[in-house]
Amino acid sequence: MNGITLYAQLISTDNWHGAIPSHVGRTGILTANTENLRQLLAQCSLGNRRAFETLYRSVAPSLHSVALRCMGRRDLAEEVVQESFVRIWHNASRYEAHLSAPLTWMINITRNLAIDQLRKHRELPLSDLQQNAVADDTPGADEQLDSARSSRALSHCLEQLDGMQRQTITIAYFHGFSASELATQLAAPLGTVKSSIRRGMERLRRCLES
Amino acid sequence: MNYQTAERRRALAGDYAIGLMPPTARKRFEQLLLDDPHLRAELAQWDTHLASLAEPLSAQPVPEHVWQAIVSRIEPQKLHVPARRPFWTWLRTGVVICSLLIAVTVGLLYTRDNVQYKATLLSGTEQPGLRIEAHTDYLQVQPLQLAALDAGRSLELWAIPVDGKPVSLGLIPTGGDGMIGLSKSQQQLLGPHVVLAVSLEPKGGSTTGQPSGPVLYQGPLAAL
Structure with missing residues (x-):
């Protein structure tokens, strides 16, 4: 039965897109300071907890928006955000700075976790x-x-x-x-x-x- | 599958990035990624372009409990363990202390209760009148055949050392049945060859510190 509510929510949350200003320019979630995030990730890979918290404070809202877009439900999205940051903390050393922007890498982690969850629900x-x-x-x-x-x-x-x-x-x-x-x-x-x-x-x- | 041509690799990386690959092909592709930095770069290109689909999303504030949950998961040694440990530690310590206390108390009671000496006091006609068991710090008195006593009289118990004056051990409980507590000095008096005697005294005992009435019963203490 979980799947039904999931889909129902999925439709309803698609509407919150309407709230986004359409001609403000590049104010979206990808405009974070890339160099700063890169350094924070590097610090995380060395086990720096303060850097991790700073990283969380600056990108959690962005990853939350992605998770919410995928899951369509706040509680499920919050779980995905939680899981994402646990993974970011443990895998920070695997981030390859020359391949992609830090936020792209993190968004991908969030999106993959969200999709894994959604697929589990759909197995029914x-x-x-x-x-x-x-x-x-x-x-x-x-x-x-x-x-x-x-x-x-x-x-x-x-x-x-x-x-x-x-x-x-x-x-x-x-x-x-x-x-x-x-x-x-x-x-x-x-x-x-x-x-x-x-x-x-x-x-x-x-x-x-x- | 052929992964050699650039076009093919690019197309496959695209399929992987968007999620078109069935699970087995996905796993195979992930194996290839491990050893192929160029393929990783190709995939990263796709990821970057696809991530722009998330660009229009507006940031969503995250409730504080999410951060708390993350912290508790990455620092289990700081958050989980101390939260539980005090309880179990206290419980365990408590159990150990309790069992020790019980063991010591039982042990003490057991050794204390050991009867060290016994005496059967006889009347002038050699009739057993009282039985007395000497424990470490008290005497257990048990009447055998005790003479009836006037209301104004008491029976007093004395210890008579081998060569010395009688020392009062206290009054025999009314009816002859009960315990007489012993002070430290009284405890030290008791030993083999000591004779116990019971004298008839005014109510409340002798006032002189020495037997003032007739000795009704007496008998030696015997070690067990």
């Missing part, structure tokens, strides 16, 4: 009610991305994608739906969904890199 067979809830979620995905265009570069690049590409990429990214789950949801052939995601990602990447 989907009831009709859940199926409907999942199906109902899909129209919302477009709206999420509409409000997600606060970042000019991103919104420009997302506009390059067609509706299905945007939808599938967002749902896969935040909710960990597999291609076959997406195919069921969208009532589209599996191959179509897969190639839609791949083409969409490739287009997104080329645009962001240009």
Whole structure:
């Protein structure tokens, strides 16, 4: 039964995107001081607890927003945040500074933990009610991305994608739906969904890199 | 699967990053990542671009209890253990102290209660009148055949050393049955060859410190 509330919440929380100012510019959660975070992570890998607390104070709200976006429920999102920071503390030495920004690395930890949780919930067979809830979620995905265009570069690049590409990429990214789950949801052939995601990602990447 | 061409590697890293890979392919890819820094770099590129999907999210304040929970998990030795240890330590110490106390008390009582000497006091007609057991700090008196006593009289017990004057040990309890407490000096008096005697005295005992009435019963203390 957990799954039902999960999906119900998932729809409702998609609405809080509307509260985000659409033309304030780059005020999103990725604008943290990268160099500062890098140093804090390095300190954490040496076992510096104070650095860890500073790191927590500066990025926990961002990771919370990601967890909330994935889980759709505050209690579940808080658990994911907790788990994320335990993992960040123990794995700080594995962060490869030359590969990605610290926040990207941390967001990925949070997102992966959230998706693991969501997949566990989904292992239960989907009831009709859940199926409907999942199906109902899909129209919302477009709206999420509409409000997600606060970042000019991103919104420009997302506009390059067609509706299905945007939808599938967002749902896969935040909710960990597999291609076959997406195919069921969208009532589209599996191959179509897969190639839609791949083409969409490739287009997104080329645009962001240009 | 062929991981050699750059395009293929990029596509696979993308599949992994967005979550398109089935679990077995995922595990295989993670194995490859361990030994292939270029593949890790390719994946990091994807992660960076995909993380921009989180860009529009607005920061959400986190309740303080989340931080407390994190601290308690990364510092178990500071937070969990002391919270529980005092209780168990106190409980354990308490149990040990209690058992020691019980052992000592029982031991003391046991040794204290050991009867060290016995005497059967006889009347002038050699009839046993009283039995007395000497414990460490008291005497247990048991009547055998005790003469009836006037209301205004008391029976007083004396210890008579081999060569010395009688020393009062106290009054025989009314009816002859009971205990007579012994002071330190009285305890030291008791030993083999000491004779116990009971005299008839005014109510409350002799006023002179020496027997003032007739000796009704007497008998030697015998060591056990």
